[in-house]
Amino acid sequence: MPAKTGKEYIERLKKAKSSVYIHGEKVEDVTEHPAFKNVIQSMARLYDLQYEKPDKMLYTSPTTGNPVGMTYIQPKTKEELIARREATQEWARTSAGMMGRSPDYLNAEVMAMGIANDLFAEDDPLFAENAKNYYEYARENDISLTHTLIHPQMNRSKALHEQKDANVPLHLVEKRKDGIIVSGIRLLATQGGITDEILVFPSTVKKSGSGEDPYSLAFAIPNNTPGVKFICREAFDYGRNHWDHPLASRFEEGDAIVSFENVFVPWERVFICGNSSICNRTFRETNAVVHMSHQVVAKNIVKTEFILGVTLCIMDAIGIDQFQHVKDKGTEIMLVLETMRSHLYRAEHNAKPDRWGTMTPDFAALDAARNWYPRIYPRLAEIVRILGASGMMAIPTEADFQHEEIGDIVRRAMQGANIDGYERVQLFRLAWDMTMSAFGSRQTHYEYYFFGDPIRMGMAYFDGYEKDYYKNLIYEFLGTPKSVHIPANTHLNP
Numbered sequence: 134m135p136a137k138t139g140k141e142y143i144e145r146l147k148k149a150k151s152s153v154y155i156h157g158e159k160v161e162d163v164t165e166h167p168a169f170k171n172v173i174q175s176m177a178r179l180y181d182l183q184y185e186k187p188d189k190m191l192y193t194s195p196t197t198g199n200p201v202g203m204t205y206i207q208p209k210t211k212e213e214l215i216a217r218r219e220a221t222q223e224w225a226r227t228s229a230g231m232m233g234r235s236p237d238y239l240n241a242e243v244m245a246m247g248i249a250n251d252l253f254a255e256d257d258p259l260f261a262e263n264a265k266n267y268y269e270y271a272r273e274n275d276i277s278l279t280h281t282l283i284h285p286q287m288n289r290s291k292a293l294h295e296q297k298d299a300n301v302p303l304h305l306v307e308k309r310k311d312g313i314i315v316s317g318i319r320l321l322a323t324q325g326g327i328t329d330e331i332l333v334f335p336s337t338v339k340k341s342g343s344g345e346d347p348y349s350l351a352f353a354i355p356n357n358t359p360g361v362k363f364i365c366r367e368a369f370d371y372g373r374n375h376w377d378h379p380l381a382s383r384f385e386e387g388d389a390i391v392s393f394e395n396v397f398v399p400w401e402r403v404f405i406c407g408n409s410s411i412c413n414r415t416f417r418e419t420n421a422v423v424h425m426s427h428q429v430v431a432k433n434i435v436k437t438e439f440i441l442g443v444t445l446c447i448m449d450a451i452g453i454d455q456f457q458h459v460k461d462k463g464t465e466i467m468l469v470l471e472t473m474r475s476h477l478y479r480a481e482h483n484a485k486p487d488r489w490g491t492m493t494p495d496f497a498a499l500d501a502a503r504n505w506y507p508r509i510y511p512r513l514a515e516i517v518r519i520l521g522a523s524g525m526m527a528i529p530t531e532a533d534f535q536h537e538e539i540g541d542i543v544r545r546a547m548q549g550a551n552i553d554g555y556e557r558v559q560l561f562r563l564a565w566d567m568t569m570s571a572f573g574s575r576q577t578h579y580e581y582y583f584f585g586d587p588i589r590m591g592m593a594y595f596d597g598y599e600k601d602y603y604k605n606l607i608y609e610f611l612g613t614p615k616s617v618h619i620p621a622n623t624h625l626n627p
């Protein structure tokens with residue numbers, strides 16, 4: 134089957150009737166529900182774009198010859214790697230980079246794990262075959278995906294098997310001839326309930342001991358599998374128009390707790406079953422983390438471009454661009470943008486085929502970018518807030534502008550240096566929705582946490598960084614050289 138259209142995406146969701154709950158109700162049809170229908174339209178737009186720009190967004194399936202999504206490609210050359218990144222950025226531009234779970238993120242994961250599948254074979258050759266088949270199935274059917282990698286917080290000072298109720302986290306209940314039964318809870322599925330399927334995988338960061346084997350699982354199942362429930366947080370799309378809530382009314386993806394009650398997973402959909410050691414190595418040894426990071430960095434460049442654009446428009450709108458500290462704050466954003474671009478360039482420039490023949494970006498560059506952006510993103514939001522000042526709160530709604538008594542008052546009161554009151558408030562509402570509304574605050578929280586806890590990512594980064602080379606520079610300078618072994622694969626490339 135060729136890549137799907139927006140209409141097909143919506144029809145599948147309607148037909149699936151997955152068990153989705155929000156605001157204390159079970160949702161009959163997510164495509165019509167006010168909490169989901171707008172973001173579903175934005176997702177549909179992504180799928181339609183595949184056919185509007187086929188040269189950029191589609192490629193020919195190596196197995197069926199059908200046109201399939203470019204974001205599923207196994208890049209074998211640098212040109213293909215760049216083509217995949219351009220497809221990512223094409224999609225990201227439709228949402229100003231505000232949709233973290235646009236399908237390309239998990240398409241890259243499924244591709245990497247499907248190709249570099251021999252890790253899964255350590256337990257059973259069937260699991261490797263499953264990963265390969267799942268990649269092909271997802272690509273050929275243009276499956277949209279959410280994923281859950283972490284366990285409920287409960288008590289983080291204890292291991293999962295030591296919890297008061299150790300059956301809360303998702304765990305293996307039974308192995309059967311035809312598959313496994315799993316029960317428990319997983320977090321936190323962005324877009325949970327509005328995709329075709331869900332991937333359940335281990336954390337990219339947290340490592341487990343063998344006591345965690347019953348919780349060490351990886352599988353993929355349709356969202357409407359019996360026993361699966363998506364319990365969504367309150368929606369930040371309040372049903373307001375695009376003028377009032379320009380981002381939340383389009384791109385509010387939602388986040389869901391996922392409950393599994395004696396869910397049957399057929400063997401052909403299982404990739405890891407009860408093996409914490411494989412779980413601990415999954416993202417790194419399949420290079421999935423590299424390809425996902427490539428998507429993230431490409432997407433975040435688009436997002437930063439948008440943030441810079443909004444910031445510059447604010448400066449113009451209220452005539453503040455000549456002030457020294459204002460320029461400096463603009464410069465901060467520009468430096469973030471240029472630094473991210475440099476990371477991306479280095480990652481692609483130094484890309485090399487891995488042992489499975491996949492053209493793999495330089496992870497040293499991407500790893501630095503994915504560790505840094507979560508730390509710097511809150512500052513970007515803060516700059517917008519600081520420069521917007523009262524303008525971030527003096528934001529009447531569109532209806533106020535249309536009101537016969539106060540319309541003219543607000544138009545006059547809100548005028549800017551180069552812009553009338555109506556347009557100025559429209560701009561400031563965008564800035565507010567990007568950084569301060571419930572939607573905007575979530576963006577900051579999302580960028581900080583979605584890849585994992587930045588603190589623990591940073592700890593892993595520090596531990597994995599080749600430090601001896603640098604220490605030796607100093608010992609040599611001081612004339613006290615020590616014999617330091619630098620491993621052959623040390624990343625000291627420019």
Ligand SMILES: Cc1cc2nc3c(=O)[nH]c(=O)nc-3n(C[C@H](O)[C@H](O)[C@H](O)COP(=O)(O)OP(=O)(O)OC[C@H]3O[C@@H](n4cnc5c(N)ncnc54)[C@H](O)[C@@H]3O)c2cc1C
Nearest residue numbers: 280281282283289320321322323578579582583585586588
């Ligand atoms: C908006 C949003 C969307 C998300 N979407 C998804 C998604 O689609 N799929 C998905 O799987 N996940 C998603 N996540 C979850 C994300 O992966 C986690 O938030 C992240 O991995 C951190 O884990 P945690 O929230 O359980 O934090 P915890 O591990 O509970 O940490 C809480 C705090 O305690 C500290 N802490 C806890 N344990 C330790 C320790 N051992 N050492 C040092 N410090 C510690 C942390 O630094 C942190 O400050 C999303 C999160 C957010 C906020």
